[in-house]
Amino acid sequence: MPPSTVPALSRARCTCTGAAITPRSPPVSAKVRPATGSSAAARRGAFQLDRVTERDADGLPDPQDEAGVRQFLDRIGTSRHHGSPAPLTGPEERWLHDRLASPVELPRVAGFAAALELRKALTPDETSRLLAAWQEEYAGRLSAWPGRRPVLNALLRQEREEAWDVAAALGPDAADTLAEHPSERALAALRATVLAGDDRAVPAWFRTHRTLHEPDPLGAARALSEELPARPAAQAALLAALRTAVTGDWRTAHPEADRGAAQAFSALTAVRFAMDDRLPHPLRVAAARAAYDQVGHVREKTGAERRGSSATSRARCHQPRLRGSRA
Structure with missing residues (x-):
């Protein structure tokens, strides 16, 4: 058009x-x-x-053109959720580094930092300037800046001591990034966050413990369940992490399986774990609750499918036949 x-x-x-x-x-x-x-x-x-939008010979937008910049970042990718990032061309990488030159305009640079750090390309100098501006402009509310994860990732990747103060200030918002850099110190930070009452860090704690100490997902879940408070929400979060891990391992072993098969396998894990004596009682209780909910969901879905099939059959029965057609 x-x-x-x-x-x-x-x-x-x-x-x-x-x-x-x-x-x-x-x-x-x-x-x-x-x-x-x-x-x-x-x-x-x-x-x-x-x-x-206008682009130059290298396909780069005018830095003052907000729509052009957005389209450029959409094209090169700023999140790993969209798959493995394509490598940047030389002009593209230089353009991004130029956007992070001093002085840093913090509200505008989150996407530039994310695009570079997705490719492990934030320099120590850029990381320091971003961190200083972030701590000054968002003092007391570090989680409010969209660029927090790439900067924390760069600090951890560069093995900077400041990473741990930032992670402590971010709390559960730092969990997934810490899990991507597994270490005993990261494990301790995640454990402290969970035991302080924030269940959002449970999956990252589980993944890090599994990476460092216990590859077997059931063994890792058993160890962490014994440390967790008995409150149902915490055990449910650990169960969800366990089911995700077991289903992921199954999908790796069965690459030909489709999404429906994986969902069916995941649903059955709740039933299996509810009866698995290797798991602590609080975790089996959480599994039993999940299994009950899963059975209810399957019944509801099956009933809807049957009702739809019956309605279709009745509609076909009431369709008028053309004169002369056979019964």
């Missing part, structure tokens, strides 16, 4: 919802692109508007 002018677009309506299409900002021109992922735009319809 060729670019069209803003006045024309402002009068358009989405064919999926009938909602008026409004450009994001006052661009000179715009284009329609397919919406991807689970974003709100993707749920609203099949397409969303995006600006037509």
Whole structure:
């Protein structure tokens, strides 16, 4: 679809919802692109508007063009959840490093830091300047800055002592990053967070303990369950980590299995663990509760499928036959 002018677009309506299409900002021109992922735009319809932006010969945007910068970061990737990152070209990496040059404009640089550290490319000097600006601008609320994880990751990767003060200040927000750098010190920090009452760190504590001390997932879960408080939420969080680990190991051993098979296997683990005498009683109780909930979910799903099948059969029975058709 060729670019069209803003006045024309402002009068358009989405064919999926009938909602008026409004450009994001006052661009000179715009284009329609397919919406991807689970974003709100993707749920609203099949397409969303995006600006037509200028790029130089190396495919780099004007640093002052917010839409162009966003498109560039989307293209190169800033999160490992989207798969293994593609390597940066020389001009791309230099462009990102230039964005982190002093003085640091902290609200704008989180994406630049994430893109570089995803490729382990934040330098010690950049990490120090980002850390200083972060601690000054977000004093007392370090978790509020979106760039916290790449900077903590860089501190741990560079084996900087400041990493531990930052991790302590972030609390459970540091858990996953600490688990990616397993060490006895990381294990102790995660344990302290969990025993202080924050169950969000339980999965990271489990993964780190398993990496350092007990590869067998049941053995790791047994050891940690005995340290955990008896409160149901903590044991449920450990059970979820155990089921995730066991299902992940099963998927590795059965690469041909589809998602449905993996979900079925995961559902059965709750039943199996509820009767496994190798696990402590609180963890088996959590497994029994999960199994009960899982059975209820399966019954509800099966009942819905049966009702749908019966409705389809009744509809077919009441369809009028054409004259002359055979019974």
